[in-house]
Amino acid sequence: MNNFPLSSLLAAGIAMALSAGATADGISKTNLASPSGKIAVDFYLTDKGQPAYRASFSGKPVIGESLLGLDFKSASDMLDDFSIVDVKTRSADSTWEQPWGEEHYIRDHFNEAVIALEEKGPATRKLNLIFRAYDDGLAFRYQVPQQQGLDKVEIMQEATEFNLLGNHSSWWTPALAGEKYEYLTENTPLDQVKLVHTPFTMKDKSGLAIAIHEAALKDYATMNLSGNGTGLKAALVPIHKDNPVKVETSTPFASPWRTVQIAEKETDLITSYLTLNLNEPNQLGDVSWLKPGKYVGIWWELHLEKGTWNQGPKHAATTENTKKYIDFAAANGFDGVLVEGWNWGWDGEWFNHGGAAFNFTKPYPDYDVDTLSKYAADKGVYIIGHHETGAETDNYERQLEDAYDFLQKHGMKAVKTGYVESGELLTNGNYHHGQKFVQHAEKVTKVAAAHKVMVVAHETVKDTGERRTYPNLISREVARGQEYDAWAKDGGNPPDHTTIIPFTRLLAGPMDFTPGTFDISLPSRPDNQVNTTLAKQLALYVVIYSPVQMASDLPENYAKYPDAFQFIKDVATDWETTKVLSGEIGEHIAIARQQRDSENWFVGAITDEKARDVAVNLDFLNKDLSYTATIYRDGDKADYRRNPEDYVIETRKVKAGDKVRAQLAAGGGMAISLLADPH
Numbered sequence: 001m002n003n004f005p006l007s008s009l010l011a012a013g014i015a016m017a018l019s020a021g022a023t024a025d026g027i028s029k030t031n032l033a034s035p036s037g038k039i040a041v042d043f044y045l046t047d048k049g050q051p052a053y054r055a056s057f058s059g060k061p062v063i064g065e066s067l068l069g070l071d072f073k074s075a076s077d078m079l080d081d082f083s084i085v086d087v088k089t090r091s092a093d094s095t096w097e098q099p100w101g102e103e104h105y106i107r108d109h110f111n112e113a114v115i116a117l118e119e120k121g122p123a124t125r126k127l128n129l130i131f132r133a134y135d136d137g138l139a140f141r142y143q144v145p146q147q148q149g150l151d152k153v154e155i156m157q158e159a160t161e162f163n164l165l166g167n168h169s170s171w172w173t174p175a176l177a178g179e180k181y182e183y184l185t186e187n188t189p190l191d192q193v194k195l196v197h198t199p200f201t202m203k204d205k206s207g208l209a210i211a212i213h214e215a216a217l218k219d220y221a222t223m224n225l226s227g228n229g230t231g232l233k234a235a236l237v238p239i240h241k242d243n244p245v246k247v248e249t250s251t252p253f254a255s256p257w258r259t260v261q262i263a264e265k266e267t268d269l270i271t272s273y274l275t276l277n278l279n280e281p282n283q284l285g286d287v288s289w290l291k292p293g294k295y296v297g298i299w300w301e302l303h304l305e306k307g308t309w310n311q312g313p314k315h316a317a318t319t320e321n322t323k324k325y326i327d328f329a330a331a332n333g334f335d336g337v338l339v340e341g342w343n344w345g346w347d348g349e350w351f352n353h354g355g356a357a358f359n360f361t362k363p364y365p366d367y368d369v370d371t372l373s374k375y376a377a378d379k380g381v382y383i384i385g386h387h388e389t390g391a392e393t394d395n396y397e398r399q400l401e402d403a404y405d406f407l408q409k410h411g412m413k414a415v416k417t418g419y420v421e422s423g424e425l426l427t428n429g430n431y432h433h434g435q436k437f438v439q440h441a442e443k444v445t446k447v448a449a450a451h452k453v454m455v456v457a458h459e460t461v462k463d464t465g466e467r468r469t470y471p472n473l474i475s476r477e478v479a480r481g482q483e484y485d486a487w488a489k490d491g492g493n494p495p496d497h498t499t500i501i502p503f504t505r506l507l508a509g510p511m512d513f514t515p516g517t518f519d520i521s522l523p524s525r526p527d528n529q530v531n532t533t534l535a536k537q538l539a540l541y542v543v544i545y546s547p548v549q550m551a552s553d554l555p556e557n558y559a560k561y562p563d564a565f566q567f568i569k570d571v572a573t574d575w576e577t578t579k580v581l582s583g584e585i586g587e588h589i590a591i592a593r594q595q596r597d598s599e600n601w602f603v604g605a606i607t608d609e610k611a612r613d614v615a616v617n618l619d620f621l622n623k624d625l626s627y628t629a630t631i632y633r634d635g636d637k638a639d640y641r642r643n644p645e646d647y648v649i650e651t652r653k654v655k656a657g658d659k660v661r662a663q664l665a666a667g668g669g670m671a672i673s674l675l676a677d678p679h
Helices: 006-012 319-332 369-378 393-409 435-450 497-503 534-543 555-559 562-570
Strands: 018-023 026-033 039-045 051-057 060-067 070-072 082-097 105-119 126-134 137-144 152-158 161-163 169-172 186-189 200-203 209-215 223-228 231-236 247-250 257-263 293-298 336-339 382-388 414-418 454-457 473-476 548-550 575-584 588-595 601-607 612-617 626-634 647-655 659-664 669-676
Touching: 026 082, 026 105, 026 126, 039 082, 039 126, 039 137, 051 126, 051 257, 060 257, 152 231, 293 319, 319 336, 319 369, 319 555, 369 382, 382 393, 393 435, 435 454, 497 534, 497 575, 497 588, 497 601, 534 562, 534 588, 534 601, 534 626, 534 669, 555 562, 562 626, 562 647, 562 669, 575 612, 588 612, 601 612, 601 659, 612 669, 626 659, 659 669
Parallel strands: 293 336, 293 548, 336 382, 382 414, 414 454, 454 473
Antiparallel strands: 018 026, 026 039, 039 051, 051 060, 060 161, 070 152, 082 105, 105 126, 126 137, 137 257, 152 247, 161 231, 169 186, 169 200, 200 209, 209 257, 223 231, 575 588, 588 601, 601 669, 612 659, 626 647, 626 669
């Protein structure tokens, strides 16, 4: 067996990171530790020869005996009767640069064991399990080599288990329940969990935080989790409604990584980049054409029913209306203008299996795309294309090359894609998050990249770190966004929604949440409102990470509050580093981010429905500089229900180590811009 190089172990300051137990029959178990020794994984075979593992954090058991294996349709299952025939180990420590992101440089430091298994029976089939131990979590994947008698494979399910050692407090949204990922988060004991999405976040009684997810989802089914007591098991999404098979593939193949992030407190989960580290590096080459930024557009007025996607007297995507948004974007330093409802296909019930009518190169007669593209370019702005498919992926793929040729020809540097449907099935019967849809999403990303188009994907498959491999996949929705505030029958997103998703959905990657509503009370929607204060809307630009951020409200509403709108104009979207200052899931969070290639910082602090005092310690600032702090906070009488637009703006000089104190109103927040003084 190969051991880790002594130099690597000495550099990490730890003892041997891996050991193996041997018997007369060969290797019986393998122990793997993270570089600091904080996380330890024990891999072994049960009495039946079934692969199993345990994991601990700082000597405390976190995952009890959890079985592994693969269940095939036609071939016999790869579940038991194995022996360990070899263990190859290595350590790695490197740093890589994100072309854009919440952290400019990311360290990738782990110890790895590749465990080669072979069946004892006459088939002697081979299965490799690859484990990696990081100081912020562990990951493992299945790897099936090419071998005689095992060519084409149909996977019915994984036997993958995560058996927790306590009835932890758990935050989850239901899987395969009809609305994709767009749910409010439930918080229950672990033993009440049924079928749920990942990332799936838990906290034990001591405060230890655990999040289960997956990385590098490629040509495979999405993994949900099925609960049973305090245990969880992988639950792969089927390919098609009439086909129980989850994955169709051929050897050799590897599954996505199954990930477990572990941290002493939940705020540390947010700055764990385990998922990104487990993905392949950038495959697009030069990506200097990718530009994070901010946008406005014809969107919120549609959700307020001031305009329509379809043709008619209220059609919003007209040449005249689009010019208004282009002028507004240019005047305020925004990069893009999103236009929804510009193309043929919106008339009729497009959302009810009528998406085949969508044409992605044919504008409506009142939308002059040639004139608008030139008008925008002359003002230093670009139009963001919109491809709603109505879940008709076949129709979209037939037009894919032409659609992206059209975007590129008209200078549309980004596109928002959509897959709205009324259930969990696409119109062709494939599951929305099954293997075929995963393949489709990757195809769209690659075609977009070939045309130098950034993709902001809505109603798509969850993020598992592919943005490292394909950096043009710049943001996604894949959760309940701010549009629900305009029309949801439950009254919209409650104040705690945005204090939960940084610890759950956002662990997967950036989210196009679309903050920035200033007309909080929504006069045209008496049963709804945005359940935040105006100051909290500003704070969300920092708290909810996305390299493309929308100023979602109507231009005339920003004109009412020009001093508050200044923060949206100033705030960055690309970051050097991220610091989580404080937080507790579902209650409050404060985040500071440093603008990339700059000494400027921005802070966002938000609360749930409870008012609370906050004290932001500015010890993250450069000690050799002074800063001008502009503080946008809730007014003394602010309340998200009764007085949401009450805010105060204060400006003062600050330096490292100073504190900014404020009272956050119920449903409130505070945003701070910290601009370095000239030196």
